[in-house]
Amino acid sequence: MRLAFSLSLMGLCWAAELPPGAFLQGVRHEYQRFNNCGPVTIGMAMSFWGSRQTQYQIAPVLKPNKQDKNVSPEEMAAYAREQGYRVHHGVAGDYALLKRLISAGFPVIVETWFVTPDAGGMGHYRLLVGYDDTRGIFNAFDSYYGPRVTLRYGEFDGLWQVFNRAYLVVYTAERASRVEAILGERLDSRTLWQRSLDLARKETQARPTNAFAWFNLGSSLLRLGDARGAAQAFDRSRKLPLNRAYDPGRPTGTISNWPWRMLWYQFDPLEAYYRAGRYQDVITLTSDVLGRVSDHEESYYWRAMARAAIGQTPAAISDLQAALRYKPSYSQAREALRKLQGQAGG
Numbered sequence: 001m002r003l004a005f006s007l008s009l010m011g012l013c014w015a016a017e018l019p020p021g022a023f024l025q026g027v028r029h030e031y032q033r034f035n036n037c038g039p040v041t042i043g044m045a046m047s048f049w050g051s052r053q054t055q056y057q058i059a060p061v062l063k064p065n066k067q068d069k070n071v072s073p074e075e076m077a078a079y080a081r082e083q084g085y086r087v088h089h090g091v092a093g094d095y096a097l098l099k100r101l102i103s104a105g106f107p108v109i110v111e112t113w114f115v116t117p118d119a120g121g122m123g124h125y126r127l128l129v130g131y132d133d134t135r136g137i138f139n140a141f142d143s144y145y146g147p148r149v150t151l152r153y154g155e156f157d158g159l160w161q162v163f164n165r166a167y168l169v170v171y172t173a174e175r176a177s178r179v180e181a182i183l184g185e186r187l188d189s190r191t192l193w194q195r196s197l198d199l200a201r202k203e204t205q206a207r208p209t210n211a212f213a214w215f216n217l218g219s220s221l222l223r224l225g226d227a228r229g230a231a232q233a234f235d236r237s238r239k240l241p242l243n244r245a246y247d248p249g250r251p252t253g254t255i256s257n258w259p260w261r262m263l264w265y266q267f268d269p270l271e272a273y274y275r276a277g278r279y280q281d282v283i284t285l286t287s288d289v290l291g292r293v294s295d296h297e298e299s300y301y302w303r304a305m306a307r308a309a310i311g312q313t314p315a316a317i318s319d320l321q322a323a324l325r326y327k328p329s330y331s332q333a334r335e336a337l338r339k340l341q342g343q344a345g346g
Contacts, residue, residue: 018096022103023130023139030054032143038062038071040143041109041125042080045170048107051083065326067295069264070123073111073168085170088179090186091219092196093165095153098138099131100182101169107141109168112159113246113259114144120249123163123265126151161203162246162259163266164196164216193223211240211257219268227275234269255288263289263299270302274309282306297323301333308336313344 028047032040032055039058046053062071062079077087093110101108107129114124126149130139138156142149157165171179185191197220203213218233238256247259254260263269263285273281286303289296304319320337323330 018099019103020134021130021132022099023132024048024102024105024107027107027127027129027141027147029141029147030143031146033059034066035063035068037125037143038076041127041141042076042168042170044127044141044143045107045109045168046080046083046085049085049170049172053083064328065295065297068326069261069293069296070298072265073109073166076109076125077168080170086173086176086179087171088169088183088187089166090169090183090192091164091166092192092199092216093160093167095157097182097186098128098167101179102128102131104178104182106169106171106175106179106182109170110160111163111166111168112156113162114159115246115248116144117248120261121247121259122261161212161216164200164219190224193220196220197224209240211237211242214240215258215266215269218272219266222268222272222275227272230268230272231276231278231281234272238269251292255284260292264293264296267298267302270298274302274305277309279306279309295326297327297330297333300326301330301336304333304336304340308340313340316340317344 026048027044030040030044036055036059039055039062043051043053043055043058058079062075073089077089080087098108098110107127109125109127111123111125113121115121124144126140126142128138128140131137132139135150136153137150138153140149140151141147169179180187186195196216200213200217200220203210204217207213214233214237218230218237221233222230238258240257242257242259244250250260270282270285273279273285282302283306286299286306289299290303300319300323304316304323307319308316317337317340320333320340323333324337327333
């Protein structure tokens with residue numbers, strides 16, 4: 001099938017040197033319903049390749065609980081793969097990579113921090129469809145603000161850093177060789193996380209008070225097998241002063257300096273503390289989340305794991321049942337519940 005897009009390049013054509021600008025035509029924009037930025041954005045990315053699916057088909061699968069606060073990049077990638085697409089989910093992205101992908105004809109989903117006057121700071125996905133070096137901007141399709149959003153180079157990176165510069169590229173099998181040539185060694189998971197670790201170390205040294213650099217260091221160490229080192233990095237991160245511009249309307253009584261919604265989206269601190277044997281830290285952090293939003297399935301899961309580790313089996317079972325009530329397809333919670341119930345019954 002002939003790809004339904006047109007590519008407008010300003011200046012140079014594809015070559016070793018990046019053109020100064022590019023813009024991709026062919027994406028269908030969609031405005032999100034409540035908490036649907038993930039389903040909408042993966043739908044927009046697939047629309048570039050001919051999909052007609054909208055949030056009304058995608059959201060019931062990805063978030064059966066309509067109030068679900070988070071659809072992860074992994075869940076979005078899995079959904080697109082089930083539709084027959086290929087997906088690369090990476091971290092430690094950079095502007096050069098984004099431009100190479102866009103100029104080669106591939107829109108890129110980025111996970112960023114997002115601040116609105118009424119709701120404050122939160123996680124948000126955008127689909128990048130263009131860039132313009134002359135103006136210093138990326139062009140984005142945004143499920144909240146519309147199809148003509150511009151993200152300034154000088155501001156975007158700070159928002160992207162909050163999520164370790166995560167990105168998703170959706171593409172077809174016919175175009176795989178082109179994407180893989182651009183991604184190169186990033187296709188290897190360990191190499192990707194080593195790149196992330198090197199970048200985080202460099203940024204913590206350059207700006208030791210940047211909490212998000214330390215957070216990314218923790219995530220990278222965790223993925224590379226150093227849970228204790230990761231826990232120490234997360235300790236440092238959550239004690240550093242917060243940029244209040246990222247967290248307006250912050251509730252009183254929050255127990256870390258992270259933006260108060262941070263653990264709605266990122267669970268690496270919980271896993272690191274759990275694997276380091278710091279179960280009470282897991283319970284404290286997850287209970288803080290659940291004290292503000294009672295339907296957060298990942299917090300129930302990690303609190304259950306910590307409670308089970310210290311022998312609080314009935315409470316752990318109750319938490320896992322709650323996680324599955326809000327997300328019946330949560331396979332990790334289902335397996336953990338099966339094991340705990342088997343132990344309790346035995």
